Amino acid sequence: MLADLHDRYADLNSPLHRADARVKVVCAAVLIVAVLAVPIAENWRLALLAGLMVVLAAASRLPASWIGKRVLILLPFLIIAAVLVPLAPVLSPADALAVPQLGLTLSRMALSAYVAISGKCLLVLLAATLLVGATRTVDLLRAGQALGLPRTITALMGFAATYLTVLSEEAARMLTARDSRGKVRGLVRNLAVAGSMLRALMVRTFERGERVALAMVSRGYKGRMPDLERAALPLRQVLLGITFVILLALLYGFPPLS
Amino acid sequence: MNVIEIDDLHFTYPDGTRALRGVSLSLPEGRSLGLIGPNGAGKSTLLLHLNGILSGTGAVRFEGTPIERCDAAHLRAAVGLVFEDPDDQLFMPTVLDDVAFGPLNLGLPAEQARERALEALAAVDAEHLRARPPHHLSAGQKRRVALATVLAMQPRVLVVDEPLAALDPEGREAIMHLLGSLEMTKIVASHDLDMILALCDEVALLDDGKIYAQGDTRETLSDEKLLRAHGLRVPLTLIRRAMGNRQ
Numbered sequence: 185m186l187a188d189l190h191d192r193y194a195d196l197n198s199p200l201h202r203a204d205a206r207v208k209v210v211c212a213a214v215l216i217v218a219v220l221a222v223p224i225a226e227n228w229r230l231a232l233l234a235g236l237m238v239v240l241a242a243a244s245r246l247p248a249s250w251i252g253k254r255v256l257i258l259l260p261f262l263i264i265a266a267v268l269v270p271l272a273p274v275l276s277p278a279d280a281l282a283v284p285q286l287g288l289t290l291s292r293m294a295l296s297a298y299v300a301i302s303g304k305c306l307l308v309l310l311a312a313t314l315l316v317g318a319t320r321t322v323d324l325l326r327a328g329q330a331l332g333l334p335r336t337i338t339a340l341m342g343f344a345a346t347y348l349t350v351l352s353e354e355a356a357r358m359l360t361a362r363d364s365r366g367k368v369r370g371l372v373r374n375l376a377v378a379g380s381m382l383r384a385l386m387v388r389t390f391e392r393g394e395r396v397a398l399a400m401v402s403r404g405y406k407g408r409m410p411d412l413e414r415a416a417l418p419l420r421q422v423l424l425g426i427t428f429v430i431l432l433a434l435l436y437g438f439p440p441l442s
Numbered sequence: 443m444n445v446i447e448i449d450d451l452h453f454t455y456p457d458g459t460r461a462l463r464g465v466s467l468s469l470p471e472g473r474s475l476g477l478i479g480p481n482g483a484g485k486s487t488l489l490l491h492l493n494g495i496l497s498g499t500g501a502v503r504f505e506g507t508p509i510e511r512c513d514a515a516h517l518r519a520a521v522g523l524v525f526e527d528p529d530d531q532l533f534m535p536t537v538l539d540d541v542a543f544g545p546l547n548l549g550l551p552a553e554q555a556r557e558r559a560l561e562a563l564a565a566v567d568a569e570h571l572r573a574r575p576p577h578h579l580s581a582g583q584k585r586r587v588a589l590a591t592v593l594a595m596q597p598r599v600l601v602v603d604e605p606l607a608a609l610d611p612e613g614r615e616a617i618m619h620l621l622g623s624l625e626m627t628k629i630v631a632s633h634d635l636d637m638i639l640a641l642c643d644e645v646a647l648l649d650d651g652k653i654y655a656q657g658d659t660r661e662t663l664s665d666e667k668l669l670r671a672h673g674l675r676v677p678l679t680l681i682r683r684a685m686g687n688r689q
Binding site for chain 1: 490493495515518519522523525527529530531532533534535536538539542543544546547548552555556575576577591592595
């Protein structure tokens, strides 16, 4: 496929890949809540959770570069926020933290808030990346449906997942056709051509949507998406999920070292 | 008995395009009809009338009953339509989901729908693709799976629009062989007159919304003057045979 945007590593064989998608979604959700619930005063717990995530990332056998590229989209925002930390006022002498190497005095509260926010953002993004990387899109949608997402929502998301690939291939063909007819010169001209291509793609997308609707009606669709029943969750998978949640609870409740 | 009967069918699109101008044809049970004609002749529009998707003026009957009096679900199960672009027909997360879509809509229990889907996939030699997302398939695989989505509904009449478009020679041969092996009433719309010659008992030539000829396939496709007048050419198979006979 010219532009396969999904499931690039979803068929690897790892403990994370083999876990049931329903268990993975629930565990990811619990992990994200646990990360977000860490109080600022206990930022060190984020390090424990980060350690757990590193273990999960290693177990997933997903390429580190693939994970890194996705997590590092946060970098610009982290840099901008870091620039703001020295600008935060120091509220009291106890709040002051001298950094002689930089010639700065920082606010401890501001620094703690920055560590908390940036750490939590990175860990939440890492959790989502591992979930998506180690699970096929179709299994994620089925898990969402099994866990209570409305059938219409999962159906729409399924269509988006399917046709995003189809449309991206169509867009790629349009770009190839454009490039085959010589170089478009000038920013204004490029924007005009891009606008025309986008318009054509939108019209084709709309027309395809109409044809898909006809195809659905031709096969008896009456307004409600049908679904084949899925297998019940094996006990082993349930125990795996419970074990993970207990481990999280232990890390979350780990007493301070001092 | 005629499975499909069309009398004086007219259809105009909302933008004013007169797509069908008094089409009349009939198809006996068990026969296969090739619907041929140039681009824009109205072939696809005509096919969409057969399962009640479009509704023009005039009469369209399925097994003697006017289409508008047929139960829509029963009609769409009985007249299975395979669209020209398989990407329009394959929209579910996996191949098995797509092929089971029709049987589930017919009210079959999940287990029975799954069995039908697997049988249909086996019939098109695509059972090994059941867990794959449809958009990951090759063009030939998509065509076979698109056919399976309709076969799973166990239609009485199979209607196929341009089944060989965009296929390589091996894919074309596979689809032709598959269509030829299906013993059911068929309507095949195509520009590929060699395929029509191989698969169909009779042809109807449609141009500018009207039927200009209907009859025996070989006889009609040998009429060079008729074909050229409507933007078509005599199939290569007949040309080669004629050249072989002269030698």
